[in-house]
Amino acid sequence: MDTGTHFLMGIALGGLATLDPTVANNPALAEAVLLGTLVGSQTPDLDTILKLKNNAKYIRNHRGITHSIPAVFIWTLLISTILFYVYHVSFFHLLLWTFIAVSLHVLVDIFNAYGTQALRPFSKKWIALGIINTFDPFIFIAHLIGIALWLNGAHLGYTFLAIYALLVGYYIFRFQQQQTIKTKLRNMFENVEQIITVPTMKWNEWHLAVSTATHFYVARAKNGEIRILDIFEKCPIPNIPVIEAAKKDENLAAFLSFSPVYRWEVNEYSDHYEVRFTDLRYRSKGYYPFVAVVQLDLDLNIVSSYTGWIFSEKKLRKKLELIPS
Known part of the structure; x- marks a missing residue:
């Protein structure tokens, strides 16, 4: 609280x-x-x-x-x-x-x-x-x-x-509300592995993250109705050098120790790599504010990183400071 x-x-x-x-x-x-x-x-x-x-x-x-x-x-x-x-x-x-x-x-x-x-x-x-x-x-x-x-x-x-x-x-x-939502979600999707409910300050509105065998679903429940907002294919984190190097960063390590449901991406630029992990629990106005980002040079040395709540890409770039995307 x-x-x-x-x-x-x-x-x-x-x-x-x-x-x-x-x-x-x-x-x-x-x-x-x-x-x-x-x-x-x-x-x-x-x-x-x-x-x-x-x-x-x-x-x-x-x-x-x-x-x-x-x-x-x-x-x-x-x-x-x-x-x-x-x-x-x-x-x-x-x-x-x-x-x-x-x-x-x-x-x-x-x-x-x-x-x-x-x-x-x-x-x-x-x-x-x-x-x-x-x-x-x-x-x-x-x-x-x-x-x-x-x-x-x-x-x-x-x-x-x-x-x-x-x-x-x-x-x-509130527990009964949550169980009703979970029951509806299990009826909507096959092979549900995990359901995460994030209650809002409004008693009738919940943020939802559903993990199945093949996909992540981000949804919202409002007045008992469930609406799917985003769908992401579930991809295991690959054992590749750039991600293994990024995992050594304390910001990403902290994120992974805490976040139970996330998606990852690796972007390669002319002079650096960027590894980003995005928590799927906290979608707000079309944006996912809880992230971990690691930037590495082409030799896989960590140059800059950040984890935490950020509500715009511009502010994230300012936090990372060293390398623009």
């Missing part, structure tokens, strides 16, 4: 904690728990700082080790210990509610199309259920309504208990 929604979830969990009699009857503990849930709801995303390094580091590591099973316990213990020495209150209750906040952060991220490596160290597989958009207006507004009700005198704990009961129903509704 986005940072704002994670922050509101921290407030909501601090509110839910007041249903715990030990927390409700101890103002210092209630304050410490609220801080624990606020910090715990944000801490797994500290890896966002990797953006300052480069896109390759960010793509390869964001929602990786910081969202893993060991990290959940490490964040919980670290935050709870610091707050315990500041407030000198019940360590168990601090630990419990901070753990819930950190765990909920990781859990809700699994429902996005981006996903997390939440099963590390047992598996580095990305878990991305593709049910909820990274920013979901319904979830965000539901939390704002809960805070507004609380500020107007509603019971803090029961208010957010009702909000979360509503959100559980919303997640079930």
Whole structure:
């Protein structure tokens, strides 16, 4: 989820904690728990700082080790210990509610199309259920309504208990929507190997990428109707020198470690090669913005590369800087 929604979830969990009699009857503990849930709801995303390094580091590591099973316990213990020495209150209750906040952060991220490596160290597989958009207006507004009700005198704990009961129903509704779309796609195509759903901020609109034995299909579902936007023949990556050389680039390596469905192309110019990989999940206005591009000279030395989100060819050329196509 986005940072704002994670922050509101921290407030909501601090509110839910007041249903715990030990927390409700101890103002210092209630304050410490609220801080624990606020910090715990944000801490797994500290890896966002990797953006300052480069896109390759960010793509390869964001929602990786910081969202893993060991990290959940490490964040919980670290935050709870610091707050315990500041407030000198019940360590168990601090630990419990901070753990819930950190765990909920990781859990809700699994429902996005981006996903997390939440099963590390047992598996580095990305878990991305593709049910909820990274920013979901319904979830965000539901939390704002809960805070507004609380500020107007509603019971803090029961208010957010009702909000979360509503959100559980919303997640079930979105899951049913997704399954209906997948069923339609399996009826449309033969030999379906993979279906990736990318929910948008509109509850009735989804981006889709379908992989069959022979083709990739890019589609959109809107109001239950599915429209095919692009079709690409499925071509295995060839074992040729120019691609093998490009794979040594950290930007392309990061892209391949993250993207589950993509097409590739190699272009040869008078003085260089260009290898491009395009993620098929995020088609927007006829353009595929998530790419990895590697430029090599005729001796197959890497000259320039880029991976990340780019929304025009002109801006991509500026990122690559060295060689125009």
